[in-house]
Amino acid sequence: MKCKLAFVLFCFLTSASMGAYAQTSEASAPTSQSARSSRAADRALSKQVRAALIKAKIVDTPTIFVRAKNGSVTLAGSVSDQSQIERAGDVARGVSGVSSVNNALTVRQPGQ
Structure with missing residues (x-):
């Protein structure tokens, strides 16, 4: 009788501890949801x-x-003249939510 009671108690404690350490997909959901x-x-x-x-x-x-x-905008590619580079940067800075602009635009060589 003592042996059966000890075995039942052991099984109960083991199953209870497994539930305490188990990870669910809900635990990682906020990270993936925020990403x-x-x-x-x-x-x-x-x-x-x-x-x-x-x-x-x-x-x-x-x-x-x-x-x-994260609010930082990068402009890349090529345009036909320098004034378009400056204008594109100014336009991007004027958009709500833009915190910074990395203007990596270049002037395209004639014939390209």
């Missing part, structure tokens, strides 16, 4: 900057690549 929402916010900001460039009638908008990360 997803951060990526979505970055994509939305990139789209807003691209839309602002189009609205500002920057001539070489199709050759400008916009990347956003």
Whole structure:
């Protein structure tokens, strides 16, 4: 009788301790959820900057690549003249949510 009671108690304690140490997918969900929402916010900001460039009638908008990360926007690609580089940077800085602009645009050589 003592042996059966000890065995039942052992099984109960073992199963209770397993539940205490088990990790569920819910424990890691906030991290992946926040990463997803951060990526979505970055994509939305990139789209807003691209839309602002189009609205500002920057001539070489199709050759400008916009990347956003945590409010920091990078403009890359090439344009036909220096004034478009400066204008694109000014337009990007004017978009709500943009905290900084890394303007890596270059002037395209004639014939390219």
